[in-house]
Amino acid sequence: MTPISNARVLFSAVPKETTVYDISQTIDLESVALNGGFLIKTLVLSIDPYMRGRMTSPDVKSYSVPFALGAPIVGYGVGVVLRSDHRDVAKGKYVYGRIIPHQEYSVLPNLEGLIFLEKDPHLNWTVYVGAAGMPGKKAYMGWKEFSQAKKGEVAFITTGAGTMMIQLAKRDGLKVIASAGSEEKVEFVKEIGADVAFNYKTTDTREILAREGPIDIYWDNVGGDVLDAALEHAAIYGRFLECGMISDLNNIYAKSLTMHGIMVMRLQPKYDTEFYVTIPRALAAGEIKYSEEVSRGLGTVGHAILRVQEGTNTAKAVVVVADE
Amino acid sequence: MTPISNARVLFSAVPKETTVYDISQTIDLESVALNGGFLIKTLVLSIDPYMRGRMTSPDVKSYSVPFALGAPIVGYGVGVVLRSDHRDVAKGKYVYGRIIPHQEYSVLPNLEGLIFLEKDPHLNWTVYVGAAGMPGKKAYMGWKEFSQAKKGEVAFITTGAGTMMIQLAKRDGLKVIASAGSEEKVEFVKEIGADVAFNYKTTDTREILAREGPIDIYWDNVGGDVLDAALEHAAIYGRFLECGMISDLNNIYAKSLTMHGIMVMRLQPKYDTEFYVTIPRALAAGEIKYSEEVSRGLGTVGHAILRVQEGTNTAKAVVVVADE
Missing domain, CATH: 3.40.50.720 (NAD(P)-binding Rossmann-like Domain)
Structure with a gap:
């Protein structure tokens, strides 16, 4: 078969101008080497805000791998398998994943980052990179x-x-x-x-x-x-x-972090009994150590407050007001 | 009994100078009216950073009630009960809580905000507003x-x-x-x-x-x-x-908030099957609506990326690269 055009979108510069549309490459769909992989025709591609994070200079530390300048960008998309050397991938299957190159046809080495999809007859493939993607x-x-x-x-x-x-x-x-x-x-x-x-x-x-x-x-x-x-x-x-x-x-x-606000008054109903059974005993036994900055007399409260607010106290600030 | 001095710490100004030590008040420990409450002698008071949040003008919106200027501040502390009219509070009991007035003796109306404590013989009361407080x-x-x-x-x-x-x-x-x-x-x-x-x-x-x-x-x-x-x-x-x-x-x-970072790749192993069973069907049936901004042709990718990065896209951006 005569080689046909295989247009690509190449990463060309950090934003604002980020890609060039390149039609210089050709591909022979019948003879292109699969090397154990499979050939797909790209059906739809998703454009997502996260892509900005990959359009950085390789020097900038980022949680995602930067795109390579001059190479096709990759992203979420759906493709249909045209030919396959891979035992798990049959011709006519649809693949979805985040590693679809922005080019018309691609040879993919394996299924990493991909899943198979079956299309609901009432939905377009575009939905499978959006509401169903x-x-x-x-x-x-x-x-x-x-x-x-x-x-x-x-x-x-x-x-x-x-x-x-x-x-x-x-x-x-x-x-x-x-x-x-x-x-x-x-x-x-x-x-x-x-x-x-x-x-x-x-x-x-x-x-x-x-x-x-x-x-x-x-x-x-x-x-x-x-x-x-x-x-x-x-x-x-x-x-x-x-x-x-x-x-x-x-x-x-x-990093899928979780942030919790800790307000002791709302935790006490659940833990107060356990706390008083456990902690004073451990403190008294010296199993848990503690430190205090004790001042004596109600008249020292003002100074103690100032130290706490300045952060100059060296341990938990306590005022002993009276002995029994 | 002759009235004796009942020193107090009054809130006098927003920080830095926050309290004055006031010894003008007297109290008769034997005859002071209890009105169904009880009289405590303050043993220890805790000085904590959160107090800064209560030292605001009443006009400033805050999640804690501001101290009243000219009145004793209140905070965490331990007191011993000297006299009681309250049926649940016996003389000699120790109370702990966040509503202890910064004064030598106080009449408290009820047990709201207080719990009873028993002291471990190896610990001082100061510990009960710190490591055990x-x-x-x-x-x-x-x-x-x-x-x-x-x-x-x-x-x-x-x-x-x-x-x-x-x-x-x-x-x-x-x-x-x-x-x-x-x-x-x-x-x-x-x-x-x-x-x-x-x-x-x-x-x-x-x-x-x-x-x-x-x-x-x-x-x-x-x-x-x-x-x-x-x-x-x-x-x-x-x-x-x-x-x-x-x-x-x-x-x-x-507000005891929890913040979660949502990273879909880490949730997929748990939810992918359920998602594909549930969502495409609901989308196809029109039970869940969706919107797309579809452009056609790989050559439109650059423009679509720009729109997403500028935030000028009006719906999920998708590029249709090919029909089957």
Whole structure:
């Protein structure tokens, strides 16, 4: 067969201008060497915010591997298998994954990073990189694993990847506050079930949250000042699900971190008995050591407070007011 | 009985000068009206960083009730009951709680905010507002409830209230990195078991964490740049226990919030089957709605990337590369 054009998208520069469309390469679909792998035709490609993180100079430390300049970028996509030397991969199968090269045809060495998909006849393949792909999974799995959603609670969802989240929250019986960046999106968000929807470009987020909150669950794609506003209007024991890439919370996301606020008054009902059975005995026995900065007399309180507030105390500050 | 002096510490100004020591009040211990309550003699008072949060003008919104100017401040303390009209409170009993007025003698109306204590003969009452009081409880209960500590993991503990935490972590078989503000504290921290201890005023925290980390558990009393450093050197699935009062994380603490980093790749093994059984079907049936911004042709990838990075895309961006 005559070689045909095999167009590619190559990483050409750090943003803003990031790719060039290159049609100089050709490929012979019948004879291209598979070397134990398989040949796919790319059907759809997903464009996602996380790709920005891979468009860095190799010198910059990043939690994802940088794209190689001059090579095709890779991302989530769906391809159909045209030929295969791989025993687990049959011609006509559809593969999905995050390692699909941005070129028309690719030879892939193995199934690493890929799964097989079967298409629902009522859906396009585009849906399998969106609502039925990585963004949908993030919403579905993040909600299932971490939301601890209870009927009647209030969720605040910043849109973008939030479309599915809004509907999952409504299915679980929550009140949903959603923010969007245009009147058109506000309307869409209301259509799919948001109880309160507002345009964050023309409406004060804090005002909405003060009136409609406090927030039990915050699904954060944004970070920054909106996160601050959500923190201000959070409910006791609120859950903050952090997915923002464009914020200083990158590490909370990248490392799947969990942050807990520790308020002893809310833990005491559960642990007080165990604490007093365990700890004073261990302290008295010297099994756990402690240190104190003791001053004597109620008149020393002012000075002790100053030391604590300046951080110049060297141990737990205590004032002995009286002997018995 | 002749009235005797009843010295008090009154809240006099927002910090730095916060209290005046006042000896103008007198009290007759035998005849002072109890009105159904009980009279205590204050034995010890605790001075804690959180008190700063109550030393605000009543106009400032705060998560704790401001002290009243001109009135005695209140805080954690231990008192002994001298007289009682309350059927549950006997003379000679010891009470502990966060509502002890900073005065020598107080009439308390009821037991709200108080518990009874029995003293271990080997401990002073001072310990019951420290290692066996609120700070000890915070460490013990926060660790028990949230650390998910596993033997061999690495804990980073900023000292202050961290003394007990270091020992709890060592008991659970963890490697402990501890920071302290003086050479003397560094020595103490090593004595009680820290594997790595350093003076954060003379040593680069990031250097230590890069060498001794990554950190599975961070017990944070500090916030700010040390928190940033800990985030940079956090392990995957790290747990951040936030107790800092002097930071912009006040709300994480005050509202007992939990922050989760959502990384879909780590959730897929658990949820992928359920997702594909549930979601494509719901999308196809129109039970869950979705939106897409579809462009056609591999040549549109560069433009699509730009729109996503500028945030000007109006829905999930997808490029259709080919029809089958």
